[in-house]
Amino acid sequence: MPKEIIVPAGSGKPLAPYSPGTKADGVVYVSGTLPFDKNNNVVHLDDPKAQTRHVLEIIKSVIETAGGTMDDVTMNHIFVTDWAHYGAVNEVYAEYFPGDKPARYCVQVGLVKPGALVEIATVAHIGKP
Template identity: 35%
Template sequence: MVNRSVIYTENAPKPIGPYSQGVLIENPAKILFISGQIPINPETGELIKGDIRVQTRQAVENLIAVLEAAGATVDNVAKVNVYLDDINDFGEFNKVYEEYFGHSKPARAVVQVANLPKGVKIEIEAIAIFEEVRRY
């Protein structure tokens, strides 16, 4: 039987539309689908202004908050999709991304898009696969 749960955490921005921060599927492995994270400070709800490096760091931290809420880590991320408003920012984005994912190297796509929510420079979504941690 497949078990589906919505993941929500106060440590990532509240959804601004009809979607969840994440959806966890258990059968028996857990598969977590994380909605696109943008650079919003979850404590204030304010957009993080700044260059692509600053915005990337906040978007990744938001993604990590959803991972942790489901009991996962960046090491469980299998696939990442990244949307940039300017592909010329790729090099600077990649430097920050590597700090978080350089050791685990999930599959990834990076594309330029015409526009992102709230005029941000970056949005990141991910899929993580992991097993339940046994607690004794």
């Protein structure tokens, strides 16, 4: 099965060997997305709402570059550094998924860079190519 690497215009260089997204057989897999600027610096320090919005905007750009919309998202994997941020993350998350909600899970973890409070990886089904 052929795959297509998805890199939205203006994306920074990833921290590790991965692509922002991969599309195969009508499914888009979005890598774990952190609240980074184009130089991999954490943005919106100490603000879980702003970091969540930043992450979801990056995810949205990957999905749209692949030809889909946020309505095509079927699964989100959410990682938070502190359960105290769970409510703030959910508040912003609900703005991006106002209708039928995708499946998801959320776990508390340590993230790759200090200051990052949330990371989200996504799967979207946008149909057959």
